[in-house]
Amino acid sequence: MNIIEINSLTKYYGKSIGIEDVNLKVFEGEIFGFIGPNGAGKSTTIRLLLNLIYPSKGSAKIFGKDVIEHGPEIREKIGYLPSEIFYYEKMKVKELLNYSASFYKGDHRKRIKDLSEIMELDLDRKIEDLSYGNKKKVGIVQGLLHEPKLIILDEPTSGLDPLMQQKFFDIIREENEKGATVFFSSHILSEVQELCNRVAIIRKGNIIEVEDIKTLRENNYKKVLIIGENLNKEIFNIDGISNLEKGDDEISLFYKGDINKMISIINKINVKDVVIEEPTLEEVFMHYYR
Known part of the structure; x- marks a missing residue:
């Protein structure tokens, strides 16, 4: 009801x-x-x-x-x-x-x-x-x-x-x-x-x-952090990526889609560390407002 x-x-x-x-x-x-x-x-x-x-x-x-x-x-x-x-x-x-x-x-x-x-x-x-x-x-x-x-x-x-x-x-x-x-x-x-x-x-x-x-929180979005040297953000030019930000030795982004596609891109570059986690509801919410 x-x-x-x-x-x-x-x-x-x-x-x-x-x-x-x-x-x-x-x-x-x-x-x-x-x-x-x-x-x-x-x-x-x-x-x-x-x-x-x-x-x-x-x-x-x-x-x-x-x-x-x-x-x-x-x-x-x-x-x-x-x-x-x-x-x-x-x-x-x-x-x-x-x-x-x-x-x-x-x-x-x-x-x-x-x-x-x-x-x-x-x-x-x-x-x-x-x-x-x-x-x-x-x-x-x-x-x-x-x-x-x-x-x-x-x-x-x-x-x-x-x-x-x-x-x-x-x-x-x-x-x-x-x-x-x-x-x-x-x-x-x-x-x-x-x-x-x-x-x-x-x-x-x-x-x-x-x-x-x-x-x-879990199924729609993943928060991805890639740490490494000479990272090129252009390689992440695929559908489903938003809030992409590049620092000196890291790239952070939101990704909505098949996580295997994201992993295949990461496998093509030399990285020091990768973190893939669920965003908080607040981060998802702020994504909708950007």
Whole structure:
């Protein structure tokens, strides 16, 4: 089952493009990464999914239901953490969370207490006295207190220290194991690499790749470093090579294709050392943006 289904979704802001002809499917039970730099269209896509803004054209469904026609019903089952957190400054944390919980059926007091203990969040402090990182913790608890079936995270770890980030990742993994689907938007690629099953790369409002993490890193590209004297970069003039750089005694490049072709070229030259390895997701990502 597709938890999220986006078809030709487009949003224009006057003459500017927010996103254009975005098509995407997120499967039930997966942790799906949505990556791109600031301004690429990540938050616009999320706001359209949540029916906070209206599309210029196209459509989106969550749980098989149109997000505009069934917005309130859908949002009851969604936990959302926005990239920017704004709250009623004079309220205490527990007052805010209890108020948020009142919008959902059931008693969520134990859930609030348990999540707050994990995130080391003081429920008796006022919002105005919290640091940005602690306000982000409030947002995490608020987004998860009703045990949503779909968790949408927009740059969720900004402001969190490394220890809290790991605790947050553990919570997300646990929710996923219990059946929640996660849509994880970030520009911090190491986070996506650690958590996600599949990833979509968005560039200037357009999806340029949707792939599983393993395939994206391992099968598509290899990072090659050749060390030797009098190396001639012209010998590497074959399809599939990009990001070729020549130093004094080395050549580095990205290669997509049959690795045997690359090895046959290397065998023709006198080298001191050769390193062929999987690029990090960040290196693959930067390749798409060059």
